[in-house]
Amino acid sequence: MLDLATTQALARQLQTARRTRTPLRQFSRQYPQMTLEDGYAIQREWVKLEQAAGRTIRGRKIGLTSRAMQLSSQITEPDYAPLMDDMFYASGGDIPMGDFIAPRVEVELAFILGRELRGPHVTIFEVLAATEYVTPAIEIIDARIEQFDRDTRAPRKVFDTISDFAANAGIVLGGRPVKPDAVDLRWVGAMLFKNGVIEETGLAAGVLGHPATGVAWLANKIAPYDEHLRAGDVVLAGSFTRPTPAAAGDTFSADYGPLGTVAFRFV
Known part of the structure; x- marks a missing residue:
């Protein structure tokens, strides 16, 4: 485990990297003893820095939900992180390329909660009951830490x-919001277009079934830290x-069929 001073120092490096759009070398090269818990500890310290700077948490993201991604990352469960208020962009508009280092685009569904979910024993049925609506979304991912080391x-x-x-x-949220029981969410599909050409297609069932x-x-994973998902998240x-x-x-458009479209352009 990394000590508190180290996790705080690494969190400050990440905050600076995001602000200056300057990627960092991989922490795991400098600290090969790093663990998953160290990663989350650094993440929590970075959240504190963002909040001290006036930012607020609007929700959470879940990543590495596909089996293939988990195998490639050598883990057996997803990961998660906060959604800060300055990460939200409007559908149909221009997004400054200068806000990112090396952006990539992914197609997702977003759950907007009508009431809180507090672990450790939350079920899928409780999630659906607590969800106000589900809406199409595009996530823009980036690399404040280099995806591939610059030398090796x-x-x-x-x-x-x-x-x-x-x-x-x-x-980027958009499309047509729906109640969680209005459609079979497993069968929600999308086609991702880049500059008018289909790049990716997929079904939401690819996310853990x-x-x-x-x-x-x-909701269950964050419960031991006395955290929960809030109404409105x-x-x-x-x-x-x-x-x-x-x-x-580049112009991106994700066509969700009956659930509408999310679109924007990088400028």
Whole structure:
């Protein structure tokens, strides 16, 4: 375990990296003894810094929800991170490329909670009952910690990703909100277009069999830290497409069929 002074110092580095858009070397190279708990400890210290700077938490994200991603990261469960208020962008508008280092785009569903969920024994049925509505979303992920080391090209470890807000950097909500019992959420599908060309397609069942499963997991996972999901929280349930790289000038559109479209342009 890393000591408090070290986790606080690394959190300050991440805050600076996000502000200056300057990527950091992988923490796991400097501290090969890092654990999952160290990653979350750094993440919590970074949240404190953001809150001290006036930012607020609007919800949470769940990542690494697919079996393939868990195998590649050598873990057996998803990860999570906060959604800060300055990470939200409007659908249909322009998003400054200068807000990011190396952005990539993923397709997800967002759960907007009507009442709180407090673990440790939350079930998928309680998630659905507590959800005010579900809406299409696009997550913009980024790398304040280098995805691949600049010299060795070694990929970052999951401890690095967790430290780095689980790679979260932006959220775009849109489309048509629906009640959680209005559709079979497992069969919600989307086509992701980049500059008019289909890059990815997927079904929400790719997220742990049902996208609400991850929300229940999250409520239970954070309970030991005396944390819970609050009424009004936005919870990104996990991507059901692979990340798609973005560059200035790229236009993205995620077509969710009956649930509408989320679209924006990087400028």
